[in-house]
Amino acid sequence: MMLTNIALRTVFRSSLSVLRESVRTPQTCCAALPSGHNVSKVSTTFPLPGQIRCYARTTKAKVAPPKSLVSDLTPSMLKMEYAAIPFAQTADDIVKRLLSLELASHSDKMALKTEQLIAKVQRDESDRSSVEVKIAILTGIIRNLEEHMFKHHKDKANKRRMLMAIDRRKKMLKNLRLERYDAFQKVCEQLEITYTFPPEYYRKATKRWIAKKAFCIKVFNEVQKMKAEKKLQEATDKKSPGQEMPSLEKKKLKN
Template sequence: MFANLALRSVLKSSGCIFRESSASALCSSLCTAPRTRSAAAPLLSGPSGKSGCFTSQPPVRHYARATKKRTAAPPSQLSDLAPTMLKLDYAAVPLAQTTDDLVKRLLTLELASHKEKLQLKREQLISQVQRNENDRKSEEVRVAILTTRIRNYQEHMHQHPKDKTNKRRMLMAIDKRKKILKQLRLVRYDAFEKVCKQLGITYTFPPEYYRRVTHRWLAKKAFCLKVYQEVQKRKKEERLKMKQSQVTTKNTKA
């Protein structure tokens, strides 16, 4: 028994010595091998170009990445406003045209803010579609005001696409304008065509009503129809009773 244990320990020690000697021999053979260019040369070359035993190539850093192509910005709705035009508050003042150049620069759009330019553009669109000079609350005027606001939001969203608040306001204004145009199309179709033509609006029809049909929705719809029919039937009976009572009162008076 003791002889078997001694034999096993001798074999284990000899195996460890053999593995260490084989690893050292492999390393020495790799280091002393002739330097020839092959497919495995980049894996054994160091950062300074000298070959080593287990050196690796430095990581490649992609500094020259392709830049993202930005789409061209659409033309602004304020681009057609000439810088020599007077502001909205001074357009009806006759002395604004006869002042010197320094004062005229302050009164024109050359040094005006974005808000002042937007006010002038809104008045231009209103003048194209309003019914008379004092019209400020008709459907056409409201569509013109919303169109100016929507286009301003669109230009802002092109520069700041992550602005969620203004995006929500833009979508709300678009929905409101759709409702007004839908009503105007049903009531006054000629005015609807004029507004779309003057303001450059492309009216798209709303999508057809779609809803995922379920058993619950079908049962609810059938119940609502049955209730509506029953209510109409009772109203009809009440109207008949009212007519009969009126006829009987007339006959008694006669």
Template sequence: MLANIALQTVLKSSVGVFRGSGCSALTAAPRLTGGCFAIAPPVRHYARVVKKKKTGPESQLSDLPPTMLKSGYAAVPLLQTTDDVVKRLLSLELASHSDKLQLKKEQLIAKVQRDENDYTSVEVRVAILTTKIRNFQEHLQKHNKDKSNKRRMLMDIDRRKKLLKNLRLVNYDAFEKVCAQLGITYRFPPRVLQEGHSPLAG
């Protein structure tokens, strides 16, 4: 009985101390009967790991300026006097990926074609395949499990390799020009095994 009375007097005195020391700031904390004895729980700030963006190889479309017009609109004389909004709509700034790829393909064709009307020569076909192969490579850097596009890329690489091999045998100067203009590194096929030579021999 005496212990309960002593405990009540201690609690009442401590309530007065807490009220005088500015306990109103702890309103978010749970209160006990007769005053506030609980302190607000600490806020835990968990550190999050910042994900670094993967910097892959530079895209083949990065050298195209956004102010360049789409394919087929550069030669229209009426565009020189039109509004800036129309020019922006027809520029590469708002163009799709296929429009940019078409313009890049035309640029590579212009580097290697024999004349203005040449669209079927071996050099032009190599330039078209090079554009497709580089587009597949950029796609597979982001989606490395895309097996169907990887298969298409390997098929295009084999087609280009056969074209370059035939061009090298027929016209070596044109072969060197195509490799230099398109930035292609041609690797020679392995030597044919001679008769009686074992592939396991050192």
């Protein structure tokens, strides 16, 4: 009995080692049992699981970048501070290149573009503080920040500045539309602004809000009912003044 137990243990150990090797390499393996025992060879096959396919994620549709605000400015144009100087027009080519927009910074280009937007809507040449001019300045700021946010969508500080500028421009356009509709139309047409009306007031209908609204309607109806009764009472008192006269005369006679 002791010998048979030892033989069985060795058989189990050898079969476990064969199983481990077969899992690593898929092939038909024959486990040779120890000699001296009347046990035949065992052939087993261990197939590997099917091939795992890694499907790629669906690609998102690329959004076209917004049109650059300074794309229509040619490199040969002079900077804003040198455009009115006559020497800059007749200077050498190297000097003109230094004074032109070819080597200018983005802020210089934005200053020139803002002046062009102001010139479209200002009332006269010396107008720098009207509502139309302020709307033109805010429009330049908003479009510049939109282009910046498309490239740097995680820049929260500039996103906040852009939203604040949009809100300010909305208020100015709303007041201009109420006061001078012709100027409002001109500003929207020249600056290519699409004015949209603000959405209606929206509130989520929760259970508490529904119960509160029903209670307010009930109170309102009761108040209206009390007012109607009071008006009816006042009307009946005015229609019958003769009934009060005898009682007043009786008081006078008693006195």
